[in-house]
Amino acid sequence: MLRTSGLTKQFGGLTAVDDVDFALGEGELCSLIGPNGAGKTTFFDLLTGVLTPTAGTIEVRDREGWRDVTDATPYETASLGLHRSYQITNVFPTSTVLENVRVAAQAASGDAAKFWRNAGAFERHVEEAHRILDRVGLSAEAHTTAESLSHGAKRQLEVAIALAGDPDVLLLDEPNAGVSSESVGRIIDLIEDVASDHAVLLVEHNMDIVMNVSDRVVVLNQGAVIAEGEPEAVRNDPTVQEAYLGGYEAGSLGDTESDSDPTADDAGADPEEGTA
Numbered sequence: 001m002l003r004t005s006g007l008t009k010q011f012g013g014l015t016a017v018d019d020v021d022f023a024l025g026e027g028e029l030c031s032l033i034g035p036n037g038a039g040k041t042t043f044f045d046l047l048t049g050v051l052t053p054t055a056g057t058i059e060v061r062d063r064e065g066w067r068d069v070t071d072a073t074p075y076e077t078a079s080l081g082l083h084r085s086y087q088i089t090n091v092f093p094t095s096t097v098l099e100n101v102r103v104a105a106q107a108a109s110g111d112a113a114k115f116w117r118n119a120g121a122f123e124r125h126v127e128e129a130h131r132i133l134d135r136v137g138l139s140a141e142a143h144t145t146a147e148s149l150s151h152g153a154k155r156q157l158e159v160a161i162a163l164a165g166d167p168d169v170l171l172l173d174e175p176n177a178g179v180s181s182e183s184v185g186r187i188i189d190l191i192e193d194v195a196s197d198h199a200v201l202l203v204e205h206n207m208d209i210v211m212n213v214s215d216r217v218v219v220l221n222q223g224a225v226i227a228e229g230e231p232e233a234v235r236n237d238p239t240v241q242e243a244y245l246g247g248y249e250a251g252s253l254g255d256t257e258s259d260s261d262p263t264a265d266d267a268g269a270d271p272e273e274g275t276a
């Protein structure tokens with residue numbers, strides 16, 4: 001569904017992503033892990049056209065075969081079926097949950113331009129939005145404004161908006177960020193559900209989630225892939241343990257408790273987040 005070859009990104013003298021060959025198969029759920037500064041966000045930014053690579057190629061497969069998206073814009077990669085849930089999204093904070101998802105479904109359908117000439121389109125997109133909210137477990141919050149959602153519900157809304165784009169490949173960007181440890185099970189259920197009919201690439205710091213949901217784990221360190229394989233094998237790999245212990249997150253690999261944000265408050269909106 002997605003592959004990179006020799007993918008490299010340099011910022012001045014720093015190589016943030018270093019010659020990465022990566023492939024995501026149909027129906028696969030692959031997690032990308034690594035210590036802080038390993039290059040995970042830069043890799044996601046390259047895949048989604050937010051950043052342009054210094055070297056290497058990115059290809060996605062659609063019905064007609066492989067397409068080179070190395071220099072594609074975010075809009076072009078999205079229209080080829082590659083969608084990303086952002087840790088901080090462009091959610092409209094004062095709009096309702098339903099409106100946010102309805103607008104995303106409308107934009108993805110291409111109906112926006114002919115919207116006023118197509119009386120049935122609005123109802124169709126509302127129905128689609130309700131179906132997606134049901135799927136991610138947000139039906140009860142459909143008429144709540146996005147800004148008043150809990151942290152966990154905001155992450156669910158981000159996934160809902162990504163689903164509204166009708167993606168083939170879903171890039172999940174820390175879906176557990178800021179979520180209380182009690183809600184981890186809900187996030188695991190959500191990831192497993194969306195992975196049942198999409199290829200998923202997950203960046204997630206919580207090893208409990210990574211070990212639970214992944215078919216395969218790829219480990220980045222200083223921009224390069226240092227290990228990949230099934231979750232247990234990767235967890236026990238001495239090279240991986242060394243990378244974590246030598247990094248900023250000593251002890252975090254497999255220490256599932258310390259991965260939850262101790263300041264997470266799942267009961268209310270995040271006053272510091274600014275947007276939903």
Ligand SMILES: Nc1ncnc2c1ncn2[C@@H]1O[C@H](COP(=O)(O)OP(=O)(O)OP(=O)(O)O)[C@@H](O)[C@H]1O
Binds near residue numbers: 014016034036039042
């Ligand atoms: N725009 C930029 N300009 C210069 N350096 C950057 C830029 N973006 C990222 N970097 C550097 O590239 C390296 C990789 O950063 P990146 O954010 O991709 O890592 P990460 O694995 O996502 O980290 P974290 O887990 O902390 O989010 C870091 O050393 C970072 O400081």
